[in-house]
Structures are given as structure tokens and as C-alpha cells.
Amino acid sequence: MKRLIFCFAFLLVLLSTTKATSQVKITGMVKENKEKLNLPGAIVTLEGPSHEIVKKDYADFDGSFTLSADVKSGTIVVNFFGYVIKKIPFTVKDAPVIDLGIIYLVESGSIVKDLKAKSSSIDIAKDRKTPIASSTIRGFELKERIGNKDFVEVTSNIPGVYTSKSNGSFSESNMFIRGYKQDNMALMVDGIPLSDVETGNIDWSGLMSINDAVSSVQLQRGLGASKLGNSSVAGTMNLILRDSDSKRGGYVFNTVGNDGFSKFAASLSTGRLKNGFSANLLLSNTRGDGYVKSTDFEAFSYFVALGFAKGKHDFQVKVFGSPQWHNQRSSRIAISSYPGYNTNDIDRKYNPNWGYLNGEKSSTSTNYGHTPLGILEWNWNLTKDTQLSTKLYGSTGTKGQTLLAGGIQGDSFYLDNNGQMDLDFISKYNSGVPANYNGVEYTRMAQPTGGFINSLNDGYNYDSMDNTTGVTLVSEISNNTFYGGIMNLKSDLTKNITFNVGIDGRSSVLNKTKYVNNLYGADGYAFNRKNMTDYTSETFKAKPSYNIFDLKNEGVSVDYNYDAILKYLDAYAQLEYSIGKLNVFGQAGFNREFIERVDYKPLGAPVAVSTGVKEADGYSAKLGVNYNITHKQNIWANMGTVSKPPVFVTVYSGLNNFINPEIVNEKFESFEIGYGFRSRYFTFNTNVYLSKHKNAEIPYYTPTLGNFGTTSGINRAHRGVELDFTAPLFSKFMLKGFFSYGNCVYDTNTEYKSFNTTTQTFDRSVLLTDGIKVGGAPQLMTGIGAAYSLFDKFTFGSNVKYFDDFYSTADLEKFDPIFYGEDAYKETIKLPSFAVMDAFVSYRLLMNKGAQALDLRFNMDNILNRLYITESNSSIRKSDYVNSYNLNEGTYESTNKIYKGLADGNNAYFGFGRTWNFTVRYEF
Structure with a gap:
């Protein structure tokens, strides 16, 4: 034994000597x-x-x-x-x-040519200099976190940000920033705004694979540093595309995950060649069955960047697109309607929006589209202190969505014993065949002129002689074309003063129409001309045989066909002054919008009626200051105001050319103050904020009924505190965390307005919203994560997030005590708190002396398989009556119809259970 110990000790000494x-x-x-x-x-x-x-x-x-x-x-x-x-x-x-x-x-300015001339038009915030709350997610973090998640979920560890998978369909996650919905957020790709023309909302479906093409993502919370006229109080999310002259090389990777998820991508970059040219290419394919039943999907993505740089000039041409389709879960679902509810085994994957037709599986809700984006950039260094940045961009494409229209004697959809759409029953009824549903036999009457004709209305018989009900699968199609440009001049006037001035303009035309997709056995489809450009007082009930067209073919335009036209021009100026430890920032902008609606008659009639152009002006102003106490500490403050013109669907009330005479600008006011500390072992940021949103309007729009009303005069206050920290406790261990707490409330009553076609005025109702909580995002969010390198390039870690003080996003018009009576909402109900834990393990193998690398990454989310509610759009209290028409049935509480403290009549979406993904990536 002693001899063995001696030999071992001698070997250690020998090895250490050799090494030395x-x-x-x-x-x-x-x-x-x-x-x-x-x-x-x-x-x-x-x-x-x-x-x-x-x-x-x-x-x-x-x-x-x-x-x-x-x-x-x-x-x-x-x-x-x-x-x-x-x-x-x-x-x-x-x-x-x-x-x-x-x-x-030394900073080179290459991060979006990072903070070089281009940054003037891309709105990148510099750390410690521009006084705003911002977080940057770099490309290598994106490739680690995404896996099979929706793109927006990479922001879920940023304080004040909440992401929900919403209905669980591919690419349909929701994002909330400081309690504001994503329609109050500005989304940009390379500084180009991409919000919806009509509603101002964000459609993520065409961007789900863009993470492979971006070099980094920056999320600016609050007013942010954006100079453009699309400023928003919620925040600005900028997806920064890779340049053509990225490092020479490429990669291929494949990701697999739960529920048939698979993604393959390949990229190649030439780097900048000696002649100044460069190219960067990317192709990918993503597909899967979807976690929620019958939400299968497929998306292709491509990215091409070509560049040329010579002397003072740098040109970049970029094209990105992602043709995709995905089946959806679009219906709101009551908690008590989930299979397994009565046995405490809720099927969170349940989806009622599909069924079987003649033995074949068929979805009644599908989203599809392709809207490529092309960008031309020109950066010109006029002098060493002055740069001119120009962007020209354009897009043309089509998006579509299928949905059911009509109904049968007052009901909007029919489920079989398995909770799926009973398409065979619908088909029988539509074609006049007696059909039994839940023990009740339904028989449809033919038209007096013969045949069975479907229609748009909700299924109630408006005239005993006109049985134009039935259920139809329709497609709402949006053809969108826009183009524009941004030009910015940046100059270092002196050593301490930097000045930016620029213009931003765009023209957008959105054509929206509806087509008959499937008549489900009916002989034709009827639509009401009063929804078109026919401004008479005739109603569907008054002359049913005179006001309708009978369509015998599928694939024709029905009900509406119109153009939403929006043009704007924006001018802005920005000044930044730095001296010693002090930095002061000021910005002002003015924008004018030109809004027009053109209504077309169907069936190819050569008639188009325009509203003419309506002008609306907006402005923004911001002021900020930052002071570096020491090289480790800084404090900052900013304030600002934004006056934002109303979105298109609040200017035009309904599927006609009637102009809302009472539109007003939305106004935002914001103030925040922050502190930062950075050292070798600890980085800490915190801020407090107060923002007010005034004169907001929420249009209630559906693809079948159009804009049937609007809630106006919405005033709300959002205040809170946010912090995050990073602590590399030692070289192999990293600790990160965040915390945010907010108090978001409606601080006045609001008003619901519906347009009365007879009197050409609004019918008004007062909504009792004063003091109720703003729902949608938990007002308390906190999380902590750790990563440990067990040995060289092998890392594992975990992340835990907790959410509380969480309220539903109830439709505000249901706070009308006169119209809804006992069914009116009294408050936004508080949802159960929840916590989720995620984990990962990764290994990076360097090959060929570091010239190539093989990455292996395994992610698992919700590893404890927690069942939790992630979103609810209703506010039924426990003390409310189960049936307001028969109070003897009792309340939800008295009849024990309660789920985790909630009345089980509330609708809800549940978060995903345990999910996983595994990625193999080869870089060269």
C-alpha cells in the first residue's frame, strides 16, 4: 500500500514538472x-x-x-x-x-453596425448612456433559449415582461410590458415598424423563425429611445438582423421536441471579401403536431443579405420571409368544459375547433400567410463626425384565416360527445337532412324559391319566411402592401454634443375581404347588402328576398371587400449632450397620418366608394438625464409624452364607410428613475416608473360582424418597480434574477358606444370601470436562475419563476350594469398564483483547433408539470348566479362550482405542461 501511494505521488510530481x-x-x-x-x-x-x-x-x-x-x-x-x-x-x-x-x-460600432451610423435609424440604446430601461438578448442567447418555444418567450426573464402562450397555437403567444398589451408596443425589424395597419396589433406568425437571422434583440421598456413616430408607452422591441459581412463560416442545426416538433436550419456567410462584397444566407423548416390537439403547423423561412462596402459607403440588401400555416384553437373555453374537469384531471390540450367530416379530420380554424420584407440600407460616412443613414423597404403578401360563420337556431357551434366539432351534424342540417343533436331533432326548411342557403347571421330566424341560417366555413383574406423609407443624419457637432435629425415615411394598403370556403352541404350562401356600400336604411328583415344575393359557388367574395389605406410622414430631431459624468438627452417628433377607406361592392361590380382622406396628427417629446456617480454606479431619469393618432378600426365604425365623428388622439405620459451598479462580481439595475394612458379606445371587432362598437374614454395608470441582477459568484457559477411589481388600474369610468344605423348616432352606455385592476399580466413577477459549468464547456442550470397578483382581461363592455343586468361584471377577478421551473444542460465540443464546434443543448420547461391558468378573458365572481334567468339555481359558490377559488364558468387557457427540446448544432 505504501509503495502504491509513493508511486502515485511520484507520478503527480512528474506530471506537474512536465507541464511546467x-x-x-x-x-x-x-x-x-x-x-x-x-x-x-x-x-x-x-x-x-x-x-x-x-x-x-x-x-x-x-x-x-x-x-x-x-x-x-x-x-x-x-x-x-x-x-x-x-x-x-x-x-x-x-x-x-x-x-x-x-x-x-474599443467599441467598433459593429453591433448593428452596432452603434454606428445605422444605429440612428435602428434605435439602439447604449448601456449606461441613454437613460432608459432596456435589455439586450444577443444571438448566442437566442439559439440557446428558443428550442421549440414561440419567439416572444425569449423575453420572459426580463423584469416587467409577461408572455403567455394564449390559446396554445403556434406563433400566437401574447406579450405584456408593464401591464400593457402588445398592441401598445412598437415592434421593429432593423428599425422598421411592423404593427398591423388596421388595429396596431402584432402578428408574430410571419416572424417565428426570424431568431435564426437576428444578431440581437433589444427590448426598451417604457417610452424608450426610439426617435420614430410609432413611439409607445409600453415598449419598443427591435429585432436586429445580421449583416451580410458577418464572420465567415456557417452552421447547420436540427432541433427535435415534444409533440412531433422538428426544426432544421442551415446558414452560410462569406464574410467580407477583398473586393468589398459579402453575402449571408439562411434557410429553415419548422413543423410539428402542436402541444394543443389539432394545432399542427409548418413554416419555411429564408434570409438573404448581400452587401458591398468601399471607402465611405456601405450598402446592404436584406430579404426575409416565412411562409407558414397553422391550425388554431380560437374558441374561449369555460373551465368546466375541459375534459377531465369532473375527475380533477383537466386535459389542458383540449381544442374544440376541429372535428371529423365524413371520417376525415378537419380543422375549422386555420391561419396561413406569407409577407416577405425587403430592405435596402445605405450608410455614408460624410466625414469622420457625420454619417447619413438611409433605409428603403417594402413588403407585399397575403394572410388568411378560416372561421365559422352563421349558426343553427341561436347556437354558434356544436360539439359531439368527445367535445369536438360535430361537422357531420352541421352538414346534414345544412343540406336539409333531419339531424339529431343531443336528443333533439333539427330539420331545416328550404327557401321559398328552393334550395338551402347559408348566411352570415347568428342563426336566429329574423323572418319566418327566410331561413337563411346554417353554418359556413369562410376565409378572411388580407392582402397587404407597404413601402417606405427612413433617413437619418447623425453628427458629432462638438466633442460633447451629438445631433440626430431625420424623416420617416410609409404608404400602406390593406385589402380585406371574405370568401366562402366550405358550404358544408348547403346549396348557396346569402349575404346582406347593407354591410356593403349600400347606405340605405333597408334592413335584412324588412326585405329578405330583395336585399340578398344567392351564391351557388364556393371561392367567391362575400359580405365585404374594402381597402384600408394608411400613409404617414414623420420628422424628428434628437440632441445628446455629454460632459464628464453627466449625459443629457432630448428628443421631439411630429407625424401626420393620412387615413382612407375604399369600399367595393361584391361580385365584381365596378363600383368603389372612398371616404376621402382624413388627416390626423401626432407628436412625441422626451427628456432624459444620466449621471455616472463612479465608474461602477449611475443614476438616471427620463420623462416624456406621446400623442398617438387613433388606429384605423376606431376611425371607421363597422364594415362600411361611416366615419367616427368623435375620434381623439390617445395620450401617454411617462416618468421613470433608475439606478445601476456594476462590478466584477455583481451587476444590478433597478427603476421605478409611472405612466398614464389617456383617451384610449378599444374597438370590438369580429371578422363576421366587423367593428360593432367601441369602448372609449379609457384612462388608466400603470406604476411599478423593476430590478434585475447578475452575479458571477465564481468563474464556473452564474446567478441571475429579476423582480417587478406593478399597480395597474383603470382610474375612471368608461363609455361604450355602438353606432345606430337608423339615427346615424351613437347609442351610449356607462361602464363602471373606475378602480378595477388592469388584467392580462401578473403584477408581481420574480425569478431566479443559476448556471454551473461542471467541467470545460459542459454547463447545466435551472430557472424558477413565480407570478402573483394576476387578474383576468375581461371585456370592458360587460361592465355595463344596465344592458347586462345581473350578468354584468363587477371587477376583474384575481387568478391563482403559480410558479414554473425550467432546466437545461449543454455541451460545446471544439474541433480542428477551435475552427469548428459541435453544440448539444437539452431544454425542459415546466419540469414539475404544474397545472396553472395563463390567461382568462372573463370575470364571473363566485357570488354571481349560475343562471341569471333562474336565480333559484343558486350561485357558483352555493352550488360548489368552484375551481381553485374561481367560478368554473369563467373561460381560461392553461399553460403548457412538461415540454422538452434537444438541439444538435455544428458551426464551421
């Missing part, structure tokens, strides 16, 4: 030169005497690195995205350890 005499160990720390901040993840390469790659590594969480190799001389090359590459030659003499100390990198 044959290898050199090089250490150092990487920081940026301005604020002396650590640069974790910096690429550190050891090159030999002939510049061959000997070893390659990444700086740790605190920016430190250690490389060991058997060389006598060489060069250390330090590279970090957005900074000038630094090369440090070395020669090994007698010392076995070389300490390079702190290596400071």
Missing part, C-alpha cells in the same frame, strides 16, 4: 474601454508563430480567461462582437505563466 517545463499558461481579463465593464463570452484565441490556431476559449462570466499550450511564442487574439479585435504577441522566456492583466477593447 513544456507548457505556458496565459491569463488575463477582458473589459470594454469606456465604462470598464467585463465582457463575458469574449473569444480568446491563441495563435502559433505561423498564425495557426493552437487553442480557442471564451472569457468567463467575470471576463477572465486562462489558456495553456505547448508553444514558445505566438499571439493572443481577443474578439468580442461590436468591438475592435485586439492582438497581443508574446514570447515565452523563463516564466511558465504570463499574466496579460486587463485587456481593454
Whole structure:
């Protein structure tokens, strides 16, 4: 035994001696030169005497690195995205350890040509300088986090941000920032606004694979630093596309996950060639069955970037697109309607929007479309202090959605014993065949002129002689074309003053119409001309045989066909003054919108009626200040106001050319103050904010009925506190966390208005909303995550998030005590708190002396398989009556119709259970 111990000790000494005499160990720390901040993840390469790659590594969480190799001389090359590459030659003499100390990198402006001339038109916020609350997610973080998630979920660890998978369909997640819905957020791709022309909302379906093409994502909470006229109080999310001259090389990867998820992508970049040209290409395919039943999907994506740089000029051409289709779960579902509810085994995957027709599976709700975006960028360095940035862009494409229209004697859909759409029953009824549903026989009457004709109305018989009901599958089609440009001049007027001035203009035309997709056995479809450009007082009931067209063919336009035209021109100026530790920022902008609606008659009639152009003006003004107390600490404050013209669907009331005579601008006011601390071992940011949203309107729009009313005069106050921290406790262990708490309330009563076609005026109702909570996002959110490197390039970690003070997003018009009586909402109900835990493990294998790499990554979300409510759109209280028409049935509470403290008549979507994904990625 003693001999064995002696041999082992001798071997250790021998090995350590050999290592000391044959290898050199090089250490150092990487920081940026301005604020002396650590640069974790910096690429550190050891090159030999002939510049061959000997070893390659990444700086740790605190920016430190250690490389060991058997060389006598060489060069250390330090590279970090957005900074000038630094090369440090070395020669090994007698010392076995070389300490390079702190290596400071100088900002190159390449992160979106990062904060160079382009940034003037892309609205990137500099850390510690521009006084706003912002978070940046870099490309390598995106590739780690996405897996099989929706794109917006990468922001879920940012304070004040809540993401919900909503109905669970592919690409239909919702995002809330500081309690505001995403329709109050500005979404941009390379600084180009992409909000919906009609509603101002955001459609993520065409962007679900864009994460493969972006270099980073920046989310600015609150008013942000955006100079453009689309400013919003909620926040600005900017998806920054890769440039053509990205690092030479490429990658291929494949991700698989639960419920048949599969994604394959390949990318290739030439880097910048000697002649100044460069190219970057990407292709991907994503498909799956969907976590929720019958929400299968498929999306293709492509990205092409071509560039040329010579002298003072840099040109970039970029094209991105993602043709996709996905089946949906579009119905609201009461908690008590979920299969398994009575046995405490709720099927959170339940989807009523599909069924079987003649033995074949068929979805009644499908979304599809392709809207590519093309961008031309020109950056011209006029002088060393002045840059001109120009962007021209355009898009044309089609989006569509199928849905059911009509009904049968007052009901809107029919479910079989399995809770799925009974399409065979619908088909029998539509064609006049006696059909039994839940023990009741339904028989349809034919038209007096013969045949069975479907219609738009909800199924109630408006005339005993006109049985135009039935159920039809229709498609709402939107053909969208827009083009525009942004031009910005940036100049360093003096050493301390930077000035930006620019213009932003766009023209958009959205044509929307509806087509008959499937008559389900009926002989034709009838539509009411009063929904078209026929401004008479005739009604559907008064002359049913005179006011309708009978259509015998599927695939024709019905009910409406119109253009929504929106043009705007925006001018802005921005001034930034820096002296010593103080930085002051000011910005002002003015924009004018030109809004027009053109209504067409159906069936190819050559008649078009225009409203003429209606003008609306808006403005924004912001002021901010930042003070660096020390090189580690800073405090900042900003304030601002935005006057935003109303969205298209509040200007035009309904599916006709009637102009809302009472439109007013929405107004935002915001104030916030923050503090930041940064050191080698701890980074901390916190801020408090107060924002007020005034004169907001919510249109109640459906594809079948159009804009049938609007809630106006909405005033609400959002206030809160946010913080986040990063703590690299030691080189192999990273701790991150965030916390936010808000108090978001409606601070006045509101008004519901519906247009009366007879009197040409509004019918008005007072909604008792004063003091109720704003729902949709938990007002208390906190999370903590940890990552540990067990050995070289092998890392695992976990993340836990907790949500509380969570309220439903009830439709505000249901707070009308006169119209709804006992069924009127009294408050937004509080939803159960919940916590979820995620985990990951990853390994990176370097090959060919670091020239290639193989990444393996496994993610698992909700590893404890928690059942929780992620969204609710109703506010039924426990004390409300189950049946307001028969109070003897009792309340939800008295009849024990309660689920986790909620009346089980409330609708709800449940969060996903345990899900997983595994990615293999090869980089070269």
C-alpha cells in the first residue's frame, strides 16, 4: 500500500514538472474601454508563430480567461462582437505563466453596425448612456433559449415582461410590458415598424423563425429611445438582423421536441471579401403536431443579405420571409368544459375547433400567410463626425384565416360527445337532412324559391319566411402592401454634443375581404347588402328576398371587400449632450397620418366608394438625464409624452364607410428613475416608473360582424418597480434574477358606444370601470436562475419563476350594469398564483483547433408539470348566479362550482405542461 501511494505521488510530481517545463499558461481579463465593464463570452484565441490556431476559449462570466499550450511564442487574439479585435504577441522566456492583466477593447460600432451610423435609424440604446430601461438578448442567447418555444418567450426573464402562450397555437403567444398589451408596443425589424395597419396589433406568425437571422434583440421598456413616430408607452422591441459581412463560416442545426416538433436550419456567410462584397444566407423548416390537439403547423423561412462596402459607403440588401400555416384553437373555453374537469384531471390540450367530416379530420380554424420584407440600407460616412443613414423597404403578401360563420337556431357551434366539432351534424342540417343533436331533432326548411342557403347571421330566424341560417366555413383574406423609407443624419457637432435629425415615411394598403370556403352541404350562401356600400336604411328583415344575393359557388367574395389605406410622414430631431459624468438627452417628433377607406361592392361590380382622406396628427417629446456617480454606479431619469393618432378600426365604425365623428388622439405620459451598479462580481439595475394612458379606445371587432362598437374614454395608470441582477459568484457559477411589481388600474369610468344605423348616432352606455385592476399580466413577477459549468464547456442550470397578483382581461363592455343586468361584471377577478421551473444542460465540443464546434443543448420547461391558468378573458365572481334567468339555481359558490377559488364558468387557457427540446448544432 505504501509503495502504491509513493508511486502515485511520484507520478503527480512528474506530471506537474512536465507541464511546467513544456507548457505556458496565459491569463488575463477582458473589459470594454469606456465604462470598464467585463465582457463575458469574449473569444480568446491563441495563435502559433505561423498564425495557426493552437487553442480557442471564451472569457468567463467575470471576463477572465486562462489558456495553456505547448508553444514558445505566438499571439493572443481577443474578439468580442461590436468591438475592435485586439492582438497581443508574446514570447515565452523563463516564466511558465504570463499574466496579460486587463485587456481593454474599443467599441467598433459593429453591433448593428452596432452603434454606428445605422444605429440612428435602428434605435439602439447604449448601456449606461441613454437613460432608459432596456435589455439586450444577443444571438448566442437566442439559439440557446428558443428550442421549440414561440419567439416572444425569449423575453420572459426580463423584469416587467409577461408572455403567455394564449390559446396554445403556434406563433400566437401574447406579450405584456408593464401591464400593457402588445398592441401598445412598437415592434421593429432593423428599425422598421411592423404593427398591423388596421388595429396596431402584432402578428408574430410571419416572424417565428426570424431568431435564426437576428444578431440581437433589444427590448426598451417604457417610452424608450426610439426617435420614430410609432413611439409607445409600453415598449419598443427591435429585432436586429445580421449583416451580410458577418464572420465567415456557417452552421447547420436540427432541433427535435415534444409533440412531433422538428426544426432544421442551415446558414452560410462569406464574410467580407477583398473586393468589398459579402453575402449571408439562411434557410429553415419548422413543423410539428402542436402541444394543443389539432394545432399542427409548418413554416419555411429564408434570409438573404448581400452587401458591398468601399471607402465611405456601405450598402446592404436584406430579404426575409416565412411562409407558414397553422391550425388554431380560437374558441374561449369555460373551465368546466375541459375534459377531465369532473375527475380533477383537466386535459389542458383540449381544442374544440376541429372535428371529423365524413371520417376525415378537419380543422375549422386555420391561419396561413406569407409577407416577405425587403430592405435596402445605405450608410455614408460624410466625414469622420457625420454619417447619413438611409433605409428603403417594402413588403407585399397575403394572410388568411378560416372561421365559422352563421349558426343553427341561436347556437354558434356544436360539439359531439368527445367535445369536438360535430361537422357531420352541421352538414346534414345544412343540406336539409333531419339531424339529431343531443336528443333533439333539427330539420331545416328550404327557401321559398328552393334550395338551402347559408348566411352570415347568428342563426336566429329574423323572418319566418327566410331561413337563411346554417353554418359556413369562410376565409378572411388580407392582402397587404407597404413601402417606405427612413433617413437619418447623425453628427458629432462638438466633442460633447451629438445631433440626430431625420424623416420617416410609409404608404400602406390593406385589402380585406371574405370568401366562402366550405358550404358544408348547403346549396348557396346569402349575404346582406347593407354591410356593403349600400347606405340605405333597408334592413335584412324588412326585405329578405330583395336585399340578398344567392351564391351557388364556393371561392367567391362575400359580405365585404374594402381597402384600408394608411400613409404617414414623420420628422424628428434628437440632441445628446455629454460632459464628464453627466449625459443629457432630448428628443421631439411630429407625424401626420393620412387615413382612407375604399369600399367595393361584391361580385365584381365596378363600383368603389372612398371616404376621402382624413388627416390626423401626432407628436412625441422626451427628456432624459444620466449621471455616472463612479465608474461602477449611475443614476438616471427620463420623462416624456406621446400623442398617438387613433388606429384605423376606431376611425371607421363597422364594415362600411361611416366615419367616427368623435375620434381623439390617445395620450401617454411617462416618468421613470433608475439606478445601476456594476462590478466584477455583481451587476444590478433597478427603476421605478409611472405612466398614464389617456383617451384610449378599444374597438370590438369580429371578422363576421366587423367593428360593432367601441369602448372609449379609457384612462388608466400603470406604476411599478423593476430590478434585475447578475452575479458571477465564481468563474464556473452564474446567478441571475429579476423582480417587478406593478399597480395597474383603470382610474375612471368608461363609455361604450355602438353606432345606430337608423339615427346615424351613437347609442351610449356607462361602464363602471373606475378602480378595477388592469388584467392580462401578473403584477408581481420574480425569478431566479443559476448556471454551473461542471467541467470545460459542459454547463447545466435551472430557472424558477413565480407570478402573483394576476387578474383576468375581461371585456370592458360587460361592465355595463344596465344592458347586462345581473350578468354584468363587477371587477376583474384575481387568478391563482403559480410558479414554473425550467432546466437545461449543454455541451460545446471544439474541433480542428477551435475552427469548428459541435453544440448539444437539452431544454425542459415546466419540469414539475404544474397545472396553472395563463390567461382568462372573463370575470364571473363566485357570488354571481349560475343562471341569471333562474336565480333559484343558486350561485357558483352555493352550488360548489368552484375551481381553485374561481367560478368554473369563467373561460381560461392553461399553460403548457412538461415540454422538452434537444438541439444538435455544428458551426464551421
